[in-house]
Amino acid sequence: MRRMTARPANAHQARLLKLLRDGGPNSRAQLGDQVDLSRSKLAVEVDRLLETGLAVADGLAASRGGRRSHNIRLNPGLRFLGVDIGATSVDVAVTNAELEILGHINQPMDVREGPVAVFEQVLSMAAKLRASGLAEGFDGAGIGVPGPVRFPEGVPVAPPIMPGWDGFPVREALSQDLGCPVMVDNDVNLMALGEQHAGVARTVHDFLVVKIGTGIGCGIVVGGGVYRGTTGSAGDIGHIQAVPEGRPCACGNRGCLEAHFSGAALARDALEAAQQGRSAELASRLETGGALSAADVAAAAAAGDATALDLIREGGNRTGQVIAGLVSFFNPGLVVIGGGVTGLGHTLLAAIRTQVYRQSLPLATGNLPIVLGELGPTAGVIGAARLISDHLFSPA
Amino acid sequence: MRRMTARPANAHQARLLKLLRDGGPNSRAQLGDQVDLSRSKLAVEVDRLLETGLAVADGLAASRGGRRSHNIRLNPGLRFLGVDIGATSVDVAVTNAELEILGHINQPMDVREGPVAVFEQVLSMAAKLRASGLAEGFDGAGIGVPGPVRFPEGVPVAPPIMPGWDGFPVREALSQDLGCPVMVDNDVNLMALGEQHAGVARTVHDFLVVKIGTGIGCGIVVGGGVYRGTTGSAGDIGHIQAVPEGRPCACGNRGCLEAHFSGAALARDALEAAQQGRSAELASRLETGGALSAADVAAAAAAGDATALDLIREGGNRTGQVIAGLVSFFNPGLVVIGGGVTGLGHTLLAAIRTQVYRQSLPLATGNLPIVLGELGPTAGVIGAARLISDHLFSPA
DNA sequence: CGTCTTTGTCCACTGAGTGGAGAAAGTGGG
């Protein structure tokens, strides 16, 4: 199939494309109910979408008791590639134009191997998805990387955990390799977009997404759009001081949140506890696996291990303290907790909630849900697809 | 003079009004250079503004070497009232349509006396300004109050330092009393608007304004617009924990920034230092004045008093620590420090800068100016005028 | 005094969008 190169010619068409993306197949009449255009105008714009191939007619619509109407849907052959590059693994997924995941692969990987090696792997994963018959090509791709990005250019800037990526033209390079438009963003921002599109944040306009993985980051959504800050580093909360004169951090300061609680810090703490004999559960896991990770702590906690539970609670308190500050400052309508450490589940959530509800003022917390993300590991790739579709479904 | 009741009929007129407000008198041709409209269309819209009396012709424009052009300016009879209600004083000012201050009064007052008493005072101050010939009436008024506001309705919600104001229909009541449209906002947001309109933040789109007065608050500007949060309490950073297990705060928690550094806290600390004999300078000032305020500490510091300097430095450190967190999170393009405590000047600023530059990541601080506000006590009233003018200069 | 430039005015034309008339295609009651 030849890839789509058409773009909406005006704001009306862009609007319609987004409605079709978010609401699935719709009849002309249903579309008309949502866009406030005269039927004539609507018909013209829909016809143009059909002509350009962006949308197609698709059978009869459910009857509402009158002349039968044909459904319009986005071209079912459209394919987006969503790539979520984490610190230690990559997710690659294919979606259709409605951003439904058709295929999803996750592989371990180390970002520090540099962009060339990583992209080789990403491309081979994309090729595998294509080979399995899910796509004959991609109409666009969204990429998330674990560090700040100069968004307009799609270039990582001074990323702490991925040296070697600084200034690498990710967008340019991938666009070349894949032969389609590419957008690049911070992984946390994409997670926020994902939860906004298909997760818990569908109806909220101002919210925060805190991702606790190898590091800690925060996606900020203001007025329905991702806020990236002046230099693209907004949401970089891992290096907010959580403990005065606390542990030394890789960034050179002491007491950073990330140094006290994150996937990496948690694994270190667990190892120490196991070695010092403070937890039989963790020690036995260490012996079995040869190493400990956040997942081991989660399992130990689930098994009722007191030390593991303490580690989670203490980390939750620290995180909650920082989030409480952000809540006072930002007054969001929702806080979403996500990332690899989400496996710690409700113990973690309870600790965070306790801190936030205790430390922030009632006006800010009164109606503030603090919840776990709904999409788990797919949030990033859905957000990536959403990013590129937002771009492609806007007037050129 | 009869008050203006006209409003711009469309977005073009609104745009023109704002250009005239921000750029002063302009010829039709100069306006044309800025709005990207055909000369014909521009002429039509300008004529309508002249017809409705919102703008007037005003002499000949400076020649650019061709047919001479008449200047257009906003009606010089338009008057806005800016009111900035602080915890312990009120500022009331009259501006013209270009938001230049024509008259400004400041009086001490206690917000806790409640809205009725305060408004009585505000109205009498407004009457005094009117009586002095500066205005025959007001075309609109902006009001800032020291607490969170449900912005669309112009009603304070759960304001900690002004009990008795909760739910009071400020906008409604003042609109009745003054006989003109009124908009209400948090005082810090107005300060941000003021610095954006006429101060240090004219060219920045994302910035923070930290106001250190009786309490501590923060104005947040995102994409050129004030961000108010879900319930209007965004920027309420006074109750972020700055010192773990620190001083008890009126809010019920311990270690809040406001409990450790603010006009009120500083005065308490100074009093203690004077009574304990740790500062001869402060003690003598206490004896002379009978009480101590932030201004006394500023004076003592200027005189070289070590204890006063320490108080300022320690407060600056605390504040800087909190701001460092906000900078990491928000990645602003500028941080403005303002409020009553600004008198502490560069000692304070240096302490804050040190903390922020040390604790936040280079990417966020690399090009981040941290400066004192430019407008001092007029920032609030200018922001108030700006608020109502933005409202009135938008299509109805 | 004539030429060039800037500014203001007029007007025919374009193109997006509207809203009503009517046809097409369904539902449901008698």
Next chain:
DNA sequence: CCCACTTTCTCCACTCAGTGGACAAAGACG
């Protein structure tokens, strides 16, 4: 089965904001 009613689609004349070119007015400059 027929008829009244509803929903959907299509067509078309009409409105209206806005454009851009022609021309006039008014100055600068050599």
